[in-house]
Amino acid sequence: MDEGDKRCLGTALYLSRREGRDVLLITDDFRLAEDEKTLAFFGEQGIGRIVTSLDLMLHFYSTIRRIGKEHVEAAFQDFFSVVRFREQKQVETRRKYQGLLEDRCRTGLCPPCETQCLSTPPTGSESAVSAPPPGAVI
Numbered sequence: 022m023d024e025g026d027k028r029c030l031g032t033a034l035y036l037s038r039r040e041g042r043d044v045l046l047i048t049d050d051f052r053l054a055e056d057e058k059t060l061a062f063f064g065e066q067g068i069g070r071i072v073t074s075l076d077l078m079l080h081f082y083s084t085i086r087r088i089g090k091e092h093v094e095a096a097f098q099d100f101f102s103v104v105r106f107r108e109q110k111q112v113e114t115r116r117k118y119q120g121l122l123e124d125r126c127r128t129g130l131c132p133p134c135e136t137q138c139l140s141t142p143p144t145g146s147e148s149a150v151s152a153p154p155p156g157a158v159i
Contacts (some may be wrong), residue, residue, distance in 0.1 A: 026053050033068050043069035047077055049104050051114065075100060075118050083125055093122055 033044045046069065048054055054073045063071060072080075075097065082093045101115055 022053070022056070022059070026050065026059075029053075030059065030062070033063075034066055037066075037068045043067075045069055046071045047074055048072075049074050049100075051110075075114075079118070079121055079125060082122070090122065097122075 029046060029048070033046045037044045046063075048071060051073060053059055054071050054076075060071065063069065078093050078096050078100075082088050082090070097115070097118060101111060105111070
């Protein structure tokens with residue numbers, strides 16, 4: 022873990038204590054987001070969650086109707102043109118997130134079901150997911 026990682030974690034700890042709330046730490050550093058010691062520290066200290074910017078893009082795609090698949094694919098392209106990995110790791114990561122995008126239910130709230138969800142065209146100016154249908158497992 023480098024000095025920048027330590028500062029981000031320290032700032033997240035400070036903010037979670039000061040505000041009395043969970044902190045969402047968004048990073049492009051997959052090593053940090055997947056590091057068992059870091060995740061254990063976040064959990065033990067009750068700081069919040071660590072997510073990658075790619076995970077955040079998928080979350081927005083699942084919950085905001087106006088964000089189309091083409092928007093996420095363009096964001097992925099931009100991400101991979103800027104953030105550098107070892108070649109093999111970049112190929113694996115790109116495949117993983119493209120697969121997650123393909124498999125993503127547009128509700129992000131329940132398992133595949135027969136209820137109306139974001140896979141249907143939006144009506145009016147509706148832009149976000151409403152409450153899950155009664156009986157939905159979250």
